[in-house]
Amino acid sequence: MLQYTLGRVEAKVENRYPADFNIGSAEFDDWNSVVLTDISFVPHQQDTLFRTDSVYAAISVRSIFAGRIVFKRLEVDNTYLTAVKDENGSNFSFLLKKEEVPGKKDAAPPADSTAEERNYGALLNRVIETAFKNVPDQVDFNNLNASYVSTNRTINMAMPYLRINDGQIASQLSVQTDSLENNMRVFGTIDPKAYRIAGRLYAYDDMGVRIPYIKKKLDAAVTFDTVRFSLDSKQFRNEKLTIRGSAMVNNLTLNHPMLSGEDDINVRESELDYVVTLGPNLYVVDSLTEVRVNRAKANFYASYEKVDTTKIIDLMVKTEQMPANDFFQSLPTGLFENLEGIQAQGWLQYDMKFHVNMDSLNQLVFNSDLDASEDFEIKEWGNTNIEKINRSFVHTVYEYGKPVRTFTVGPSNPFYSPISEISPYLRNAILSAEDAGFYSHNGFHEEAFRQAIIKNLKEGEFARGGSTISMQLVKNVFLSRKKTVARKVEEAIIVWLIENEDLVSKNRLFEVYLNIIEWGPNVYGAKDASRFYFGKQPSELNLAEAIFLTSIIPSPKRYRSSFDSYGNLRSYKGGYYRLIGGIMRRRGLISQEEYENLTPNVSLYGRARDLIVTAQDTTAVEEDTTRFELETIDLLEF
Structure with a gap:
């Protein structure tokens, strides 16, 4: 019966794959124990893929009569799995090809597929059940080795031992990926009947566990000391x-x-309790899922559902009230440099909801609220005192991570202008274009941000940011110019602190903003810009000049593109002038007469003229020609 069963296994494997599957010898050690030796799996005309010296197995006799083998105890010595890929092909690619059933081209799709796409829930359920049903009660692997060798990559895995005894798992593992080596130990428990497994993996040297190929594939690096994981239950319905x-x-x-530019992000402890559902066109992280980063906890919900051709995405993040100090102390180091070291009192609570139907983007829902208790207060600033902008401070401008100019934001700087000495035309034009609700909102314009998300989803790229003046100011004063996820989150937290705690008045925020924003080549602040373009003080700017300066705030380095070679504003600027002028008129910031007389026409008198006007002055040429002609006539008459 044993020889018959093994013969069926060999025949089944060789009929399915272009390979030879051989078992050197097989015999009973006692009435339910079998010893198999010299087992190999050799693809046709390729290197040996698998071989092992011996397998000692205590088997279920009942499984033999059922035509399959279920191991009760399994001892394996000296096993080698060797995958090779070179210019002549590979010895494993045939295992990855889709299996064809002769004469059944129109066969029904597998149970884990739908007409449109694979049901990953059914597929994963089948994998889990197959794996757990074939776990022996006792396992003793000695010298298990696996390797992958290709023309540009080498991976070697050595497992000196793997033990499973009465549900207890122990193993040691070394993995060398090219020049990177990880040395790990694994301990855990398993209950196959209940589909439960739990384990702990940790490095037993000082290097930690480093994930290979992340740098090459994703330009990222990931290292950790210990990982604990568990599958507690499964339900397929x-x-x-x-x-x-x-x-x-x-x-x-x-x-x-x-995430954070060049800086490492360090998290002491992070934990996830998950509830995940997979089904046909459905992926859900249940709201019972809890994420913990150090002491901070949040419930997380995410859903992606495809109904016919419609894609629906939902996200929710919610925390219970937590001590404010726990929140700040839990922020990963290296992620928010300005917030590190903050000491606070009181309580914080966060709630975020996001919903979008990709066929109805205009109905997108986005709400984000961070609430503080009445006794919330910053007791001590950390790396950065956010309140520094209430007084004179030194500001450094960075480009591509390098400092390009440093100046004082305050009266000691001759290019500094108090807000009262800046033309109302310029102040109102900027507010109309950049942040009309600046004096009424709390630092965030939720509808503008919602519209920015809609626009970005429609265009499939980051085309609009939805930043308020408060957010732009924080970005320029406290943060690097690198567009990272961390920078946007840190920006939002600092803005919330400033606005929620009334750390800085609105007028002071706007005044600082007007004195530090870029307006051209090494041109920063309203006074510098007024002199550079028009040779006048910022209090003297007229409406047309103010709207021009407003127009180049989003892209100050492209200031030349606004003019032709004669120094005249290009015709496309007319639309912008009508837009901003119309907003200012409707808000009562300019009169009807001023709006009707508004034209996209400015005269360059500052240093900008020398950089922008490149065409020859035809008026001077004509004057010189006329003078030459008159002098010639006078000479002839003489």
């Missing part, structure tokens, strides 16, 4: 799989340019 479990990472270090 109505073609949907729901799994519950947890994961925890200690001393996690991340580095990615989009």
Whole structure:
């Protein structure tokens, strides 16, 4: 019966794959124990893919009569799995090809597929059940090795031992990926009947566990000391799989340019209790999912559903009231440099909701609220005193991470202008274009941000930011110019602190903004800009000049594109003038007469004229020609 069963296994494997599957010998050690030796799996005309010296197995006799083998105890010695890929092909690619059923081209799709796409819930459920049903009660692997060798990559894995005994798991593992080596130990428990597994993986050297190829593939680096993970339960019902479990990472270090630029992000402890559901066209992270970063906890919900051709996305983040000090102390180091070290009292609570139907983008929902208790207060600033903008301070302008100019924002700087000495035309034009609700909102314009998300989704790229003047000011004074996720979050927290705690008056925020924003080549602040373009003081600017200066705030380095070679504003500027002028008229900031007389026409008298006007002065040429002609006539008459 044993030889018959093994023969069926060999025949089944060789009929399915272009390879030879061989078992050197097989015999009973006792009435339910089998010893198999010299097992190999050799693809045709390729290197050996798998071989092992011996397998000692205590098997279920009942499974033999059922035509399959279920191991009760499994001991394996000296196993080698070797995958090779070179210019002649590979010895494993045939395993990845889709299996064809002869004579059944129109066969029904597998149970884990739908007419449109694969049901990953059904697929994962099948993988889990197959894996757990084949776990022996006792496992003793010695010298298990696996390797992958290609023309540009080498991976070697060595497992000196793997033990499973009465549900207890222990192993040691070394993985070398090119020049990167990880040395790890694994301990855990498993209950196959209940589909439960839990484990702990940690480095047993001082290097930590480093994830390979992340740098090459994603330009990122990930390192950690310990990972704990568990699958606590699974339920498959109505073609949907729901799994519950947890994961925890200690001393996690991340580095990615989009997250924090060049700085490492360090998280002492992070934990996830998850409830995830997968089904046909459905992916849900249940609201019972809780994320913890150090001491800060939040419930997280995410859903992606596809109904016919419609895609619906939902996100929710919610925290209970937490001590404010726990919140600031839990922020990962290296992520928010200005906020590190803050000491606070009181309570904070955060709630965010996002919903979008990709077929109805204009109905997008976005709400974000950070609430503080009445006794919330910053007791001590950390790396940066946010209140420094209430007095004179030194400001450094950076470009591409390098300082390009440093100046004082205050009366000691001759180019500094108090807000009262800046033309109302310029102040009102900027407010109309950049942030009409500046004096009424709390630092955030939720509708503007919602519209920015809609526009970005429609265009498929980051085309609009939705920033308020408060946000622009914080970005320029406290943050780097690098567009990272961390910078946007830090920007929002600092703005919230300034506005929620009334740390700085609106007039002072606007005054600082007007004195530091860029307006051209090494031109910063309203006075510098007024002199550079028009050779006058900022209090003397007229309406047309104010609207021009407003127009170049989004792209100050492209100031030349606004003019032709004679120094005249290009015709396309007319639309912008009508737009901003119309807003100012409707808000009562200019009169009807001023609006009707408004034209996109300014005269360059400052240093900008020498950089912008490149055409020859035809008037001077004509005058010189006329003078020459008159002198010639006089000479002839003489």
